[in-house]
Amino acid sequence: MSILVENISKRFGSFQALDRVNLEIKNGSLVGLLGPSGSGKSTLLRVLAGLENPDSGRIWLEGQDATYRKLQEREIGFVFQNYALFPHLTVSENIAFGLDVKKIDFQLKRKRVQELLKLMQLEKFGDCYPNQLSGGQRQRVALARALAVEPKVLLLDEPFAALDAKIRKQLRSWLRELHHQISVTTVFVTHDHSEAMELAQEIVLLENGKIIQIGTAQELSDHPTNSFVKDFLEIDSV
Incomplete structure (x- = not known):
């Protein structure tokens, strides 16, 4: 299932969690939402799932407006951080x-x-x-x-955060192989740049509720758009 995020904003009181976010996710892709704490990545995942309603903007699933559909109406599987x-x-x-x-x-x-x-x-x-x-x-x-x-979409919120480093690495390889077998559109959240770069076909990097850069691990490494991307991904200057 393809996903189109159109100008999505979300506030919690005075905190701007998402600020006019636009994103297209292709059918069958494996996408990582990456960013520091408070960047908006988990809020975006919850809006995709229907667990949070946006203040403005639209969510389109396979060309259909799903902005205010509930989770059970979206043909989505959601995996919580605590299982x-x-x-x-x-x-x-x-x-x-x-x-x-x-x-x-x-x-x-x-x-x-x-x-x-x-x-x-x-x-x-x-x-x-x-x-x-x-x-x-x-x-x-x-x-x-x-x-x-x-489900036609699988959403995972920090799926490996509670596991030790060795198990995390094993499960990354396993999840990548699983995605290859089942080809379900999959979006996962992580704050670990090495996890995103190893696992995701496409990385969406967020900061302060905005998308800063989208691309493959190679594209982000070779062409960081600004100093935040460079520092967060720990890219060394040559």
């Missing part, structure tokens, strides 16, 4: 939650859950509970739950 798994449900039951809400046939639901357990390399953990899993495994369960309803 938000249900502790009283098993891994399989967590993955099946959205399918239960949609009252999917039992056999189809079971087949879909088994497919996702295999895709996420969690076949042995279907009957486990979240507190029996590692952080990386819980993150994969959260991704599986988001993908279970076959």
